[in-house]
Amino acid sequence: MANLKSIKKRIVSVKNTRQITKAMKMVSAAKLRRAQENVVAARPYAGKLAEVLERLAKTQESDASPLMVKRDTRRALLVVVTSDRGLCGGFNANLSKAAERFINERKGDFSELSLMTIGRKGYEFLRNRHTVRKHHGNIFSTLSYHTAALIAAELVEGYLAEEYDEVYVIYNAFKSVMTQDITLEQLLPVTAKTTDTDEVGTEYIYEPSKAALLDELLPKHIEVQVFKSLLESVASEHGARMTAMDSASKNATEMIGKLTLIYNRARQAAITTELMEIISGSESIKG
Amino acid sequence: MAEKLKVELVTPYKKVLSEEVDEITATGALGEFGVLPGHAPFLTSLKIGELAYRKDGVSHHMALNWGYFEVENDTVTVLVETAEKADEIDLERAKAALGRAETELKGLTPEDKNFRIYEAALERALIRVQVAGKAARR
Numbered sequence: 401m402a403n404l405k406s407i408k409k410r411i412v413s414v415k416n417t418r419q420i421t422k423a424m425k426m427v428s429a430a431k432l433r434r435a436q437e438n439v440v441a442a443r444p445y446a447g448k449l450a451e452v453l454e455r456l457a458k459t460q461e462s463d464a465s466p467l468m469v470k471r472d473t474r475r476a477l478l479v480v481v482t483s484d485r486g487l488c489g490g491f492n493a494n495l496s497k498a499a500e501r502f503i504n505e506r507k508g509d510f511s512e513l514s515l516m517t518i519g520r521k522g523y524e525f526l527r528n529r530h531t532v533r534k535h536h537g538n539i540f541s542t543l544s545y546h547t548a549a550l551i552a553a554e555l556v557e558g559y560l561a562e563e564y565d566e567v568y569v570i571y572n573a574f575k576s577v578m579t580q581d582i583t584l585e586q587l588l589p590v591t592a593k594t595t596d597t598d599e600v601g602t603e604y605i606y607e608p609s610k611a612a613l614l615d616e617l618l619p620k621h622i623e624v625q626v627f628k629s630l631l632e633s634v635a636s637e638h639g640a641r642m643t644a645m646d647s648a649s650k651n652a653t654e655m656i657g658k659l660t661l662i663y664n665r666a667r668q669a670a671i672t673t674e675l676m677e678i679i680s681g682s683e684s685i686k687g
Numbered sequence: 688m689a690e691k692l693k694v695e696l697v698t699p700y701k702k703v704l705s706e707e708v709d710e711i712t713a714t715g716a717l718g719e720f721g722v723l724p725g726h727a728p729f730l731t732s733l734k735i736g737e738l739a740y741r742k743d744g745v746s747h748h749m750a751l752n753w754g755y756f757e758v759e760n761d762t763v764t765v766l767v768e769t770a771e772k773a774d775e776i777d778l779e780r781a782k783a784a785l786g787r788a789e790t791e792l793k794g795l796t797p798e799d800k801n802f803r804i805y806e807a808a809l810e811r812a813l814i815r816v817q818v819a820g821k822a823a824r825r
Contacts, residue, residue, distance in 0.1 A: 441701045448697060448766055452730065452757060545699045545768065604759075607731035608716045616732050617755070627699055 404670065407663045411656055418652035424487070425645035432577065432638035439574055439631045446624045453590075453621055455604075456614050465611075466560060467618045468590050475512040477533065477564040478502065479555070479587070481571035481629055482522030483637040484540055489644035491572060491580065491637055492521035498582045499570050503530060514564065518551070518630070540634055548627035555626070556619055559588050571629040572636035578643055580636040587625055590618055690724035694740060696749075696765040703749075703770045711740040711763060713756055722758055729758040733767065735810045737818055748773040750818040752811065773818045781815035788812055 457468070480499045482492045499522070503513060514533040517523040523535045534554070539547050555567055567588040572580040606613055692711060696704035712721040714736025722729070733754040740747050754767030788809035795802045 438700070442699050444695075444702055445697045445699045445766060448764055452755070452766075456730075604728045604730050607729070612716070613730065613732055613755070620753075624699065 404663065404666050407659060407666060411659045411663065414652050414655050414659065418649055418656070421645045421648040421652060425642055425649060428638045428642040428645060432635065432642055435631070435635035435638050436574070439628075439635050442624075442628060442631055446628050449617070449621055449624055453614075453617055456610060456617065457590075465590075465614050465618055467556065467588060467622075470589055471562075471565040473565050474510045475514075475564045476506075476510040476566045476568060477514055477516060477555075477558070479516045479518065479567065479569040479626075479629075480522045480526065481569065481633045482517070482519035482525075483633070484520040484538060485637075486521060487644065488637055488641035491640035491644075492519075492525070494580075495570065495572055495582055496522050496525040498584075499526065500529070502568075502570065502584065510566070512564075516555075519633075540630075540637075543630060543634060545623075545627055548630055549623045552619065552623040552626045555587065556622055565589075569625070569629050571633045572640075574632045574635040574639065577639040580640060583629075583632075585625070585629070587622055590621060690761065692722065692724050692726075692761050692763050694763045694765065696738075696767065696770055698767055698770055703772075704765075706740075706742060708740040708742045711738070713738045713751070713765070715756065722763060724761050726758045726761075728760075729756075731756050733765075735807065735814055737814055738765070738770070748818045748821045750776060750811075750814045771815065771818075773821055776815050776819040778816065778819045781812050781819060784808065785812035785816060 478499060480495065482495050486492065499515075507513065514531045515526055516534045516536070517526060517532055518536045518539065520537045523532060523537065526532060527535075536551060558564060559567060566586065568584060569587050570582065570584045573583040575581050691707040691709060694704055694706050694708050694711060695702070710721060710723055712719060714734050715731040716734060717731070719736075720731070733751060733756050735752055736750075738749045738751050750771045750773075751765075751767045752769040754765060754770075757764040757766075788805050791805045792802070792809060795805065
C-alpha cells in the first residue's frame with residue numbers, strides 16, 4: 401500500500417510534536433512555581449499597604465488628594481494585561497474579548513475610552529479595533545517592582561495632567577493552575593473602602609502629617625496594584641500554558657495510538673494481498 | 688525589659704524580617720527616631736536611610752529605601768521597597784555606585800530632570816556604604 405510510508409511519517413511527526421509540548425509543559429511548571437511564589441510574597445506588602453491606606457483615608461475628606469477626587473468628565477483608560485507569548489490556551493483570547501466586552505458595554509458611560517496594553521498579544525488583538533494610547537511589550541521576561549513603578553508613574557502622570565479621568569485595569573487573576581479569573585479593577589481615582597465609618601479607632605501620631613502621608617502612600621498604592629496585577633497575570637499565563645500543553649501532549653498520545661492502529665491494519669492488508677498474489681501465482685504455474 | 692517589640696519588615700518581594708526585638712531606630716521623614724516597647728500608635732514615612740534594631744544585646748543594621756513605619760500595640764510594621772542587611776551589602780558595588788553618582792551629579796544642574804534621580808542614587812549608595820561599614824566593625 402502506498403500510504404504506509406506516509407502514515408509512518410505522520411506518526412513520527414506527531415511524536416516530535418508531543419516531545420515539544422511535553423518539554424513546554426515542564427518549563428511552564430517550573431516557571432509557574434516561581435511565579436506563584438512571587439505572588440504569595442507580594443501579598444503581605446499589598447495587604448498592609450491597603451490596611452494603612454484605608455485607615456488614613458477613613459479619617460480624611462474624600463478630596464484630600466487629587467488622586468481620590470472624582471471628576472465630572474469621564475474619559476477612561478483601560479489597562480489590558482496579557483502575555484507576550486502565545487500557546488497558552490484561551491488565556492489571551494479570553495482576556496482580549498473580556499476587554500472588548502467591557503468597552504462595548506460601558507461605552508455609553510464614558511465620553512472617551514482609550515487603552516493601554518501590556519503584553520504583545522492583547523496589543524495585536526486590540527490595536528486595529530480601538531485607540532491604543534500606549535503599549536508596553538516585553539516586560540515580563542525582566543519583571544521587577546521597578547517596571548511596575550514606572551508604569552504606575554506614567555498612569556498617575558497622565559491622570560494628573562487630566563488626559564483621562566478614570567483608570568481601570570483588566571487582568572487574569574491567579575486562582576489555581578487550572579483556572580484564571582478575569583478581574584477588572586478601578587485604579588484611579590482611588591476609592592477608599594469605607595467599611596465601618598463609625599469606628600474612630602486608635603488615635604495615631606502622624607509624621608510628617610496625615611495629608612503628606614496620604615500623598616506619598618497613594619502613588620505607592622497604585623504601584624503595588626500594578627505590580628500585583630502583573631504578577632498575577634504571569635502566574636496565570638504559566639498555569640494556562642501548562643494546562644494547554646498537558647492536554648496537547650495527551651491529544652498527541654491519543655493520535656499516535658490511532659495512527660499506529662491504522663498503520664498496522666494497512667501493513668496487515670499489504671501482507672495479505674502479497675500472500676494472495678504469491679499463492680495465486682504458484683497455483684497458475686502448477687495448473 | 689520584659690516586653691518586646693514585634694517587628695515585621697516586608698518588601699514587595701518577600702518578608703525580610705519577622706522578629707521580637709528590644710529597640711528599633713529608623714530615619715523618618717522628620718529625622719531619626721527610636722521606638723521602645725509601649726510606644727504610642729505612630730505612623731510615619733521613611734526616607735532613604737538606616738534601620739537599626741537591637742535584639743538580645745546585639746545590634747543589627749539595615750539599609751532601607753523609601754517606605755513607611757507603623758507602630759501599634761507593640762507591633763511594628765515596616766513596609767519598604769528594598770531592604771538590605773548589613774552583611775548582604777556588596778561594599779565594592781556600593782562604592783562604585785557612589786563614585787558614579789558623584790561624577791554624574793557634578794555635570795548636572797539642580798534644575799535637570801535627572802538631578803533628583805542621581806541625588807537619590809547618591810543617598811542610597813552613601814547609606815549602603817555606611818551600613819556595610821558597621822557590619823564590618825561588629
